[in-house]
Amino acid sequence: MKIFHSMLLLLLLGVWLRPSNSDFVSADSCPDRDDVELNQAFGGINHLKPKDAQNKYIKVVEPTLAPIHLYDLPGYTRSVYERDYALITPESQVFSPISGWINSLAAFLITPAMGSHFSMYFVKFQGNSSAAQPSKGVERFVFVVDGQIQLSCEGQNHLIQADGYAYVPPGTIHEIRSDGSSMLLIYERRYSNEVGLKPELIVGVTDVQPLLDTPGEVFELRKLLPTNGVYDFNIHIMDFQPGEYLNVKEVHYNQHGLLLLEGRGIYRLGKDWHPVQAGDVIWMAPYVPQWYAALGRTRSRYIIYKDVNRDPLLHPH
Template sequence: MNNMETSSLFSLHSLTSLLIISLSLVEFALADEGFCSMPSVVDTEADSNKPLYWKVTNPTLAPPHLQDLPGFTRSVYKRDHALITPESHVFSPLPEWTNTLGAYLITPAMGSHFVMYFAKMQENSKSGPALKDVERFIFVVQGSVTLTNASGSVHTLMVDSYAYLPPNFQHALECDASATLVVFERRHALLENHISEQIVGSTDKQPLLETPGEVFELRKLLPQSLPYDFNIHIMDFQPGQFLNVKEVHYNQHGLLLLEGQGIYRLGDSWYPVQAGDVIWMAPFVPQWYAALGSTRSRYLLYKDVNMSPL
């Protein structure tokens, strides 16, 4: 075989290899479950017919090329922050709840002063009481529940509805079919002569608030008054939008990404995140978010307020 033939065969082999690699990359980029893949028009239309927040309860656990890798997880726990992703959730019966499984996502064991957990209520399920002096906030991400209290007041909470329940407030959540709730609990930092009350509402009924210097849309689900020692924010980002301020502050956060995907900076680390991911942020950890993909990002954010650092 002469040099020309050898060169031609080498070039043909190189071209074939390049085509195989290119096709592989295209196949990965178009994969339905690819983490940062651009969804097709068909996929987007199909998603638009799904219930609100459906990706929280039906998450993409991992990119296709990692789904079969034993031991793989995106979850991270560090001194001042944690990323808890769906493949790491461990569900077990919730104490004093009936027919309900819970997954604790944020607890004081990691350094927080609040608890955040998922409650998966099944057929004929009922909540248990909060601990003494503990206030509770629930947000419905799937299904519906009925909230009753000692005075006989009854509310039906659908997806995107929520309730704040003051400490030592007798109440019950009941579910006939199935529902998934995200629940926040903390010991109430009581201020003298300031009494909190039950609040029931829904995100779409809350006004958009001004965010000077920022582009995201903000709603606050609880009153901005002294009886309430925390608030829950709903923050919306369109693709390509990001936080202007690189925040460093004394407040703690618990976050659930309800829709979309993006990049979160926590300390010196950068994390790809998507709907269903949970983040804990300790005081003074540098934090920043940018929305990616082709659809809106929305997250629910716990923030302690009306409290002196002393």
């Protein structure tokens, strides 16, 4: 059995490393900061539109377009669930109706049933769709993977397209709706209010955010939320060119929920090494060893949740 698994892994790696003319979205095709339009017209609607954002993350929305997929092989999956991590690949993501959401299907990817203190899930809007309110005390982060949504909150209306996002503070009444089809990635957690302050509504576009210094590393980093102590988590966008990898082999108390948006590579989780590609989701528990290297011919990009700004002694979970 070990020989079979080794041969299968070598086969997969051999195919993955083969040049492909239908590879993932390249860095050159991504919008520059100057290509992003921020208009506050149209009857008070804040229009956040990255140019050429349509279908930017198409291999998340339509995973069978990825260069390598074995979804038709009976019984086969790359998904793995372990005590301190999980890899949930597209063929294992189960969508179903979600209570309170209209014309919507959801796939819960990470939940407290795993031991996490947050939830991470996909939502597919099917047209004339709307979201339910989160539970009391729960904060919500919405990332638009595909399509567009309208967010109404605090007397303002925001049109958010693919690669745009919104953070909604706990206890904030809001409406999320879409006339057409769209796909969302949502993170939710119960807000840890040890500092006695209330976070603010945040609406933004990924590629507008500045690149931050990453001492000792080569990847590009953007943080989508403010780094001050009011916020108890942040969302990072991390970009790797082919052949780049994490220098640090991380072991830390923070939890992670990751979606690979573009590209492919190898992720070390604990003692295991997993080939990963766009559309894959990874849950990382505290202190699991973790490391990533980008493969292929074009960049890797992933979005990742990280809890921050709270004392782990006071907030162990």
